[in-house]
Amino acid sequence: MSAVAPLVEPAADLTVAETERYSRHIIIPEIGAVGQRRLRNSRVLVVGAGGLGSPVLLYLAAAGVGTLGIIDDDIVDLSNLQRQVIHGVADVGRSKLESARDAVAELNPLVAVRLHHARLDSTNALTLFADYDLIVDGSDTFATRYLVNDAAAILGKPYVWGSVSRFDGQVSVFWAKHGPSYRDLYPEAPPAGSVRSCGEGGVFGMLCGVVGAMMVSEAVKLITGVGRTLLGRVLLFNALGASWREITVARDPAGEPVTELVDYELFCGTSHRPDTDASAGLSVRELAGMLAARGRGDCDFELIDVREPGEHEIVRIPGSRLIPVALILGGGAVSQVRLDQNIVLYCKAGIRSAEALSELRRQGYSRIQHVQGGVLAWAKEIDPSLPLY
Template identity: 50%
Template sequence: MLNPNLDQIQLSKEEYERYSRHLILPEVGLEGQKRLKAASVLCIGTGGLGSPLLLYLAAAGIGNIGIVDFDIVDRSNLQRQVIHGTSWIGKPKIQSAKDRILEINPYCQVDLYETRLSAENALDIMRPYDIVIDGTDNFPTRYLVNDACVMLGKPNVYGSIFRFEGQATVFNYQDGPNYRDLYPEPPPPGLVPSCAEGGVLGILPGIIGVIQATEAVKIILGQGTTLNGRLLLYDALQMKFRELKLRPNPIRPVIEKLIDYEEFCGIPQAKAEEAKQQAAMEEMTVQELKQLLESGSNDFVLLDVRNPNEYEIARIPGSVLVPLPEIESGSGVEKVKELLNGHRLIAHCKMGGRSAKALGILHQAGIEGTNVKGGIQAWSREIDSSVPEY
């Protein structure tokens, strides 16, 4: 309802005081604040992006905020997901978010959808809202959100983050481009590491999330120039912003129905191939590794394929570091051959994925090895709790 009947919207005396700094802005004023109160915004995700944008949408006076999330608060979230607190660890993120929103602004109506967004429920969940904000971190959900917004005619305020870089734009607004104009095809599974693997500067999602909130408010107010047709790129290390022009692709496929987005992004195929490789790959548990280390045997090399900074954080005693990028480039393969010198190879990483990939490369070079299931994370949880989890 981006063009509401403002005569039906009233502000209380307390709201006049609360929004006073908005009311004195000519671009907002009483009419604009009523528009914000009449508006409804759906946020997909309450993680790094969802946290700051929800805080500011609530403070701005958005009347109806919907939240979709099915995750629980983890200690590792708190470095960047500022809407959650330590007391909420182990509890649902959407409940944590709702409590914080209502503490900021009790005049907000908060709708909760504690579910995974899917092709079966996306249209019903998104239909009642004026604007959808994509705070997700995976390609299947991004394509799903995009396609549902196209079918429903909803603006899609997009953001994404990785390491020190972020991007934001507005899709499907005023005949502008949508997500498929930026990414016609999804990247191969595993090509783009997750934040859990690649890391992210905790402040970065705050900047991108606030940009998303700003765009949503501008759309509601009908003020300024939105990011429609412009992809804003941000580099936190260099403190630089730059823009890329986006245009609708005249020959893009017409979106008429929602599909299986896991299948579209190649997730089942990748999982099947991974399972096939794991079935062919020898594995050992951390308990078995512990027994081997305690036996005093010296006929093996324990290879750690994580990055050097991860090795500084935590390590398994006796492990030798050869990072996966070195193995992928070829230089690490020769290094491993020299280390082995006829000994047995055992490899690990943080959770088991990168070491399995390393062993696959080494296998092609004629080197066989055993993968440690669960990696150093399992070692910390099941063997030695003094080893930090990260």
């Protein structure tokens, strides 16, 4: 698609200080003073102040976007600092919103920052989006991505989308009234659990910077009306191979227009865990008691870690054996675990172990439980000396 009309009208003339600050933009003919004034007059909402939100917020602030909104309900964790560069060591335990606001103010005090301390959902999305010209989606769940898409479509607003997983990143622009939407790229949500979050699958930290910078590039082009946007195209980047490629996305002619928001957790199949039998869940304190009894010879059970080998190396519950969930889901665990054995499964936080439990039950295992909260709960409640990740 060729350049679209600028999203906003120019603000009043730049001050001397603004002209000096943004001079490297202003001397670019395609941007100029008018383009910079459009940036100053723009209002951009960033969904998430995490891996993608960090570079997005910093570069939007540096570019001179007049009003930056941030929606997030999380706090800064030490494991975030590997990729969430807007936060620092002193911010661990703080609200990500407050940390991001302070970083933006330090970089460019001319930017007005609006904080929305909430989890984006169907009850607040339309109201929040209505106050902004452009949405930049740095969320990491499919439920939120579909929500952002549908709310933007209902309001007729464009949004920039990006995602990262391990070494792979994707960037695009969606604008339902001018081209394809996220639903044209993903008509149906992937099966629950089939795509790991960054917390479960990991992410190459620097990839967030690459993808986040591309997202800001698209945002600035939309605001100023210059260049060719990624509307109708998805840019794919593989950091391991240092390669870029592009795919085309077309609007589905049979697609129905979005008219209302729905329950997106239900739509994505994540509104409940695979295991619905409460008796199958063990607390870490119950597990600690069972391990002590096993050590005395009073009971016998197999404790299985269903995470990846790298995670097992970082931290593990003593006395456990590693059988990755992929092996279980593929049927390869049958030869390693007896049907007549008592089995306890655990993972990082209880999600993958619940998936593995459901699959093993389907394969005929009945004497099986899993640890609620996983190794993270063990480290917090039983052995605080262990690292969190």
